[in-house]
Amino acid sequence: MSALTDNWKTQIRKGYLDLCILTLIRSRGRVYGFDLIEQLTRAGLPLKEGTIYPLLNRMTADGLLGATWDTENVKGHPRKFYALTREGSRALDEMSEEFDRMVRIHQKLAKG
Amino acid sequence: MSALTDNWKTQIRKGYLDLCILTLIRSRGRVYGFDLIEQLTRAGLPLKEGTIYPLLNRMTADGLLGATWDTENVKGHPRKFYALTREGSRALDEMSEEFDRMVRIHQKLAKG
DNA sequence: CAATAATACTATGCAATGCTAGGTATTATG
DNA sequence: CATAATACCTAGCATTGCATAGTATTATTG
Numbered sequence: 434m435s436a437l438t439d440n441w442k443t444q445i446r447k448g449y450l451d452l453c454i455l456t457l458i459r460s461r462g463r464v465y466g467f468d469l470i471e472q473l474t475r476a477g478l479p480l481k482e483g484t485i486y487p488l489l490n491r492m493t494a495d496g497l498l499g500a501t502w503d504t505e506n507v508k509g510h511p512r513k514f515y516a517l518t519r520e521g522s523r524a525l526d527e528m529s530e531e532f533d534r535m536v537r538i539h540q541k542l543a544k545g
Numbered sequence: 546m547s548a549l550t551d552n553w554k555t556q557i558r559k560g561y562l563d564l565c566i567l568t569l570i571r572s573r574g575r576v577y578g579f580d581l582i583e584q585l586t587r588a589g590l591p592l593k594e595g596t597i598y599p600l601l602n603r604m605t606a607d608g609l610l611g612a613t614w615d616t617e618n619v620k621g622h623p624r625k626f627y628a629l630t631r632e633g634s635r636a637l638d639e640m641s642e643e644f645d646r647m648v649r650i651h652q653k654l655a656k657g
Numbered sequence: 658c659a660a661t662a663a664t665a666c667t668a669t670g671c672a673a674t675g676c677t678a679g680g681t682a683t684t685a686t687g
Numbered sequence: 688c689a690t691a692a693t694a695c696c697t698a699g700c701a702t703t704g705c706a707t708a709g710t711a712t713t714a715t716t717g
Contacts, residue, residue, distance in 0.1 A: 435636065435639075437607055437609070437636060438636055438639045438640060438643075440701090440702075441560050441563060441636075441640060442560070442643060443560075443674090443675060443676075443701090443702075443703095444559040444560035444563075444674090444675090444702070444703060444704095445557075445559065445560025445561055445563075445564070445643075445644070445647070446560075446674090446675065447556040447557060447559045447560070447673080447674050447675065447702095447703080448553050448554070448555075448556035448557025448558075448559070448674080449557055449647060449651075450674090450675075451553060451556075451557075452557070452651065453650065453651060453654055456651060456654045456655050457654045460654060460655065460656075460657035461657070465694080465695095466694070466695065467693070467694050467695080476650055476653055476654060477646065477650050478650055480675085480676090481675090481676070481677080482694085482695075482696085483675085483676060483677065483678075483679090483696085483697085484675055484676060484677095486694095486695060486696055486697085487674095487675085487696080487697080488674090488675085490696085491674095495549055497549070508684075508685085509683080509684055509685080509692085509693060509694085510682075510683050510684060510692090510693050510694045510695080511682095511683075511684095511694080511695095512693095512694070512695090513694085513695075524547065524549060524550055524553075527547075527550045528550060528553060529655075531550075531554060531557075532557070532651065534589070535557070535561060536648055538565065538588055538589050538590055539561075539564065539565060539568060539644065541588055542565055542568045542569045542572060542585075542588060543568050543572065543641075544572075545572035545573070552672090552673075555672090555673075555674095555703095555704060555705075556673065556674060556703090556704090558703090558704065558705095559673095559674080559702080559703050559704065560703080562703095562704075577665080578665065578666070579664065579665055579666090592704085592705090593704095593705070593706080594665080594666075594667090595667095595668095595704085595705060595706060595707070595708090596704055596705060596706095598665085598666055598667065598668095599667085599668085599703095599704085599705095600703095600704085601666095602666095602667085603703095622663085622664045622665050622666090622711080622712050622713055622714095623665080623712075623713090624664090624665070625665080625666075
């Protein structure tokens with residue numbers, strides 16, 4: 434893959450990561466950051482900590498996610514769990530619809 | 546649509562516009578800027594001049610597009626036509642493949 | 658022929674993002 | 688105690704889409 438398309442990949446990821454993270458959180462119900470990295474990487478969407486934590490913080494600040502530290506005495510480092518708020522769920526619905534629309538438009542353009 | 550999802554839409558367009566423009570140029574063979582705006586707008590992807598011209602210039606500078614002024618005596622303002630270079634065609638192939646991959650990953654995530 | 662409208666393209670500066678690189682804190686292991 | 692593993696966080700950079708404003712050329716109108 435050329436440097437040009439590498440840069441393009443960086444750009445088209447903008448927003449797409451939000452969509453995928455919200456989608457995964459809805460599927461799982463409750464997720465913490467490190468787990469998200471592993472699951473997304475396994476799904477073919479590798480990302481680094483420096484990418485996901487600022488992103489989770491932003492979405493929490495925006496009211497799309499609710500964050501709670503694990504209260505149960507879990508072994509190991511404490512974990513911060515994220516879940517969709519009602520607003521986050523609504524936003525995800527809009528995003529999914531828009532993403533589908535983008536896919537349809539691209540197909541239409543390809544077919545001329 | 547909320548201000549939040551509006552901003553998200555702006556972000557996810559990054560890169561996606563490149564893909565759509567290259568796709569449309571491949572379909573049409575030869576296109577000029579103003580025509581691109583009309584066709585994309587009609588396809589459901591409205592954009593402004595301030596968006597598309599810098600973008601066409603960048604892709605031309607990157608060697609993805611070749612630009613030629615119309616030599617035939619066309620009525621009205623002279624038009625600059627854009628067409629895919631061989632490198633642009635190769636880049637578009639990679640982008641399309643990556644976009645399909647993104648769509649598949651998103652579907653997988655949604656289904657859990 | 659001058660004035661206006663329409664078409665095509667260009668330049669500048671902003672806000673928002675993903676990434677790199679580095680750092681911190683807690684627990685488990687030998 | 689020292690090391691590794693886990694989990695989280697932050698600063699700064701490059702890139703982008705967009706709004707805004709402007710230039711240049713041609714057609715139309717009076």
